[in-house]
Amino acid sequence: MALVKLNDLEVEVEDGTNVVEAARQHGIEVPHYCYHPGLTRPANCRMCLVEPHVFFPPAGAIVPDRQLATGCTTVLRTAPPDRKLDGKYDFIVYTDSPRVKKAREDILEFLLVHHPLDCPVCDQAGECDLQDYSYRHGSDKSRYLEVKNVPPKKDLGPDVLLYSTRCVVCTRCIRFCDEVAGSGELGLINRGSHDEIDIPRSHEGTPIQLLDNKLAGNVVDICPVGALISKDFLFKSRPWFMDKANSVCSGCSVGCNITVEYKADGVYRLKPRFHEDINQHWMCDDGRLGYHYVNSDDRLQLPLKRVDDELTPTHWADALTVIQEQLSEVTAEDIVVIGSAQATNEDNYVLQQFAHDVLQTTQLGLFGQLPGEAHKFPQFTIEADKNPNTAGARTILGSANGNVVLEDEALWEKVSNAKVVYLVSGAPERPLEDAEKAALESVEFLIVQDVLPSEVTQLADVVLPGTTFAEKDGTFTNSTGWVQRIRKTIDPPGEARVDWEITQQLAKQLGGEMNYHFAGEIALAITENVPGYADATHQNIGDAGIKLT
Amino acid sequence: MIKKIEERRILYEHLDVPDINTFDVFRQYDGYTRFEKAIAEYQPDDIAKMVMDSGLKGRGGAGFSTGLKWSFVPKDIKPCYLCCNADESEPGTFSNRYVLEKNPHLLIEGILICCYAMGIETTYIYIRGEFTLGKKMLDAAIKEAYEKGYLGKDIRGTGLNVDIYSHPGAGAYICGEETGLIESLEGKRGQPRNKPPFPAVEGVFMKPTVVQNVETLCNLPFIVGNGVEWYTQMGPTYADTRSDPPTPDPNTGTKLYCISGDVNEPGVYELDLGLTCTELIEVAGGLRGEEVKAVIPGGSSAPILTHYELDTRLDFTSLTLAKSMLGSGGIIVMNETRNIVDCLLNIMKFYAHESCGQCTPCRWGTPWVRDIVQRIADGNGRKDTITRPKFGVAENGRWGDTGETEDIYEDLDLLESVANNIANVDTMTWNTICVFGIAVSWPAVSYLRKFRPEFEAAIREGKLVTLPVAEATVPPEENYAYQQRFIPKEFADL
Ligand SMILES: Cc1cc2nc3c(=O)[nH]c(=O)nc-3n(C[C@H](O)[C@H](O)[C@H](O)COP(=O)(O)O)c2cc1C
Ligand code: SF4
């Protein structure tokens, strides 16, 4: 720990922390553009200038250092005993001295000379570091009278647009592609004030390589201004009109921490949220752009039942009654209950409790998205398992005495011999192989709980409309054993309900005793009954998650 | 009457000998004997000490003590590299070029001595891309030196290995800056690095690297060959009184002064350090024209000198005290016909084009400065309609209200302010990554302050007006007093 005099505060910071971070830890803003904690530090924007004070032997006193230093590259460390300042400080630095304030104002003036000042039509307005710092540290007028550079707008790749006029040439995007993605699509062309970010192009200007790596969307997040823009989000909403909730990506078993940004009418975008051990600052584009099905017009909104071979809308009471009738005609051995690697631990817990206690069957299965491709980048990995909760579902479905969790061939074998199957899917896009289809077709009465019409719902006798990750609270367990929370953002469409509530309703219909009121209550039951989850209350998990031991 | 000053040719002594670029002729003129002497008579550390004692200062621009630079190189990290800076691109500078084109073996000998002293086995010569002839001659000389066994493995049976690679630049002034050069050499965009770490600690391929100008290296054979005592006789040694007791501040050796502009015989002159401007103009065949209006003493980055300052001695220390610099030794003389606004415009066009664009103040400030000067030169400079109290040297001799009023030239205030925001010439502080920033604001601010009447005239008249020298120049006392008010108290004694 280094003892630092930071303005008029006396603070302790860990050795190796830079001034920007040390100040941030103590609620002091040191404006910066090029510095990003997940990337190398070129110190090129010069926005983070601070004033170190040093011992000046001829004067025998501590004086402001002649040159200001860049806070991003000024690293605080414990000084040897004979080099302490004022007898105790390892470092003295001011972030608010008159010189620092003047330097900030000067840098901001330079940053704005060629800037189009088009905030009213800029997507970034409201979350733009240039806008914010200009308000807080800049001048209120411009002294620039000359002609502004107007470099062209560029289409860099599938989801990324570059408004070159707004670029402050901090090179974060270039460094991201070099260091994290490792594919290096971006670079600078031209020189000096004509610097432009670009992708490799032929002499005629046709792209040779697009910015199309699977992490490309992150450059939009880290661009401190409105230069890099997501086509998916372009002109959809002002950032301040959206609510935000901390959640976890459901795209694969990595379990990237995310923020879901939403309004009453749907989810608008997903942004990565820092987690040191899981995704650092990043997420992949599959996850980022994978939320669209939540807002789909095709979402299942009412329960459906098969009438004259047609799935027709009905109401909940009717659907549950139909199911009750069917279940009362078969014995426990003829029933298979299938949980989902897409559903939360809470959903699966209630489901297995229903199977075990009410239906008294121990025949459980696990359904989910088919494995896809894994992608490895220098500083990021996308997993092949495209389900967020395979690990959690497996443990929890199998947690009650005697439960067997069948998967793959064993499961379909079992299904083909069953009379009634209750399948919680949550993976509507999953294609069915012929054998799987045949197995499901052979079932006398198939109950499917899903969010969108799918190959599985096609075969169902009753369809129950469930919910996506954006519409419920709960927890996922990722491939490395982190249990993390997702949070309800928007209401489910129509009559769709949270999956565990549907299961609980069904249990009640069949005379079972189950009375959970919210997901956290189920999590408490999990802590008592599932090995390894003893600490996994929602409160403990919080925003950072907990790692299973 | 000015006494006749003779050139003292040391580096350039044999420059005009036919075929001196070949090994055999070079050998006839003591070629490589100094290197052989170094190996035979001295230990590497002795050479480093000789260089330190000789007081040799880098000739590339910064004027940093070469011996001191070598002492910063960690001895325990290998490999260590030597980078010879032959990117000579400072406007007004053309001395390295003749060495490369005419006497490349001298450079190779200097490199060998440096390599021996520092235990270096690999040298890169970063040569300006436009020097096609220089590169051709240099490459031929390198090839010959390999053939004769003066380069390569086990040089002349001494166990010393030295390889030299010559690498052409791709046309960027900023690749002359040592870390820009290193980046470019490594195959990256030529953008200077943040310092520290300095190249002496982390340079080429993140290994310790000595970066040295061609002229600096060419001094080494003579220091070794003729001894430190002989070398230190040339040029003045001052006393640095900032330390107690005062330390010697050597400006030893000769300098290849590149004299251009309004003189009768422009060219490179090798002279002892410490001559005055007036003497130098005389050496170069005298002034062309009626009177000297201004002199650029050290390449276009250096603050300009007025006719009041012609007695300034052209050495590192004297020019620093005169708030200018010897820089690369590129001296440009201007006579009464030159318009200073126009000169500044020319220089600012160069810098705006050459900024590497890496850091904010320089990337966007330099073209802005150029545009303001352009506007003034075009006759579109702004002048306010109101006046303000005139500040100047008041009765007590200090800066203060003179009781008069003056016009407000908005664009001149703006020009000075923008230039100082890139790098402040009064406090010598800069917010940029490299000192290119100060190379921009130094000329901008010094031209403006020292020749302000000409800038004002351009705005007033709406066109470029060349004033008579006496009218165009601000007297030094006034300029000095003006500068003093910008220097914060806490810096006054630093
Ligand atoms: C903008 C800029 C341009 C420079 N250009 C050159 C150059 O063309 N040639 C050169 O030798 N040094 C140049 N320098 C100086 C080098 O950075 C460095 O100080 C020098 O090569 C060190 O060698 P020396 O100690 O032998 O002078 C330049 C410096 C700056 C800041
Ligand atoms: S980048 Fe920022 S300052 Fe620029 S237009 Fe967008 S919101 Fe405004």
Ligand code: SF4
């Ligand atoms: S596009 Fe954005 S991230 Fe990239 S250099 Fe410009 S401002 Fe920085």
Ligand code: SF4
């Ligand atoms: S000061 Fe200018 S030349 Fe130097 S690094 Fe910054 S932008 Fe490049």
Ligand code: FES
């Ligand atoms: S954040 Fe420190 S220089 Fe850019």
